[in-house]
Amino acid sequence: MQAKIRRSRWLVASCTAIAAACSLSASAQDIPVVTPENLAALIAGNEGKVVVVNFWATWCPPCLREFPDIIDVYKRYRDDGLEVLAVSMNYPEEMADIEEFLQNFDPPFPVLLAATVDETFYEAVLDSWYGEMPMTLIFDTAGNRVHIHKRPVTYPELATEVLALLPSS
């Protein structure tokens, strides 16, 4: 049991470190690949923070349109305890597109790459997710999933939901 906990903590620490490194490097080659289990560990590792997980792809026009709003909300509330994880659902052969995306948007939060892009990934993340994109999940400070958006989010909508969950609110 203790070994299990140690492994879990090690995984959280590793993922957090990798994700933090990624946020600084902004290079597609450095993007950590995550399984749904890694993602769950990352969310759990951010206990005490509100966590927004956004699933996107470079070929998803509404994903590109909403991304600046997500960045703005993050910049506005990161010091108050907001974390954002952006998970690319691109295919492995689309690394050049991801690179271009990172250069265009320069996201200030961790960007991750889904280990697989299929039903198994979708279902492991969320039972009712069939691969609609964009998809955004919002977790409270205790790591409970509070909001599910299977459509683009806007700044006012996201900011309102995040603000309501932040400890200072």
Added chain:
Amino acid sequence: MKNATTRIAAAAATCCAVLLAAAAWAQSSISGLQIGSPTASIPVLDVTGQYAGQRICYVCEFQDVPNVLAFFRETGDETADLIRQLDELYLRHKHEDFKAVAAIVVGEEASPWLEELSASAGLEIPLVVFRRGPRDVAMRLYEIDPEVDNTFLVTVNRFVVDNVSGIAADEFGRVVDATEQMMAQNTP
């Protein structure tokens, strides 16, 4: 001698009946997602749409609005006729936020044909191709039967509300009917 002739005639009649039944079965083959299925996000290569030259997910772009996703096995006169009719359907309903897209399964080799068709017929709907042709992941995700000439998925809120597949150009009315019914039910 008479008996032998009768037996041959009976055998021939049986063969004809089997062939006709097989033809009818082939005609009614179902291709594509079944009614009630969700529509997954799939990137295709846009040939004539607003994202021409780019990989794009029109299913993502359409979001929840009513739309028809049409898949064609290959290029040809029948395909051209059906695409023109789909465009007419789109023009009739575009003011109601209706969308449509036509995808050719065969892949990038169909691009010049699609460009020519779009330009000559003045089409407004985007024409796209599967990036990997019949090996594209979209074939599996959308359960497209590679042996069936065409598949029309009538969808709204990212769920299939009707599936019309393997039709001839003069049967496009089935797609029209399914679309009209969806539009009527989708009216606020």
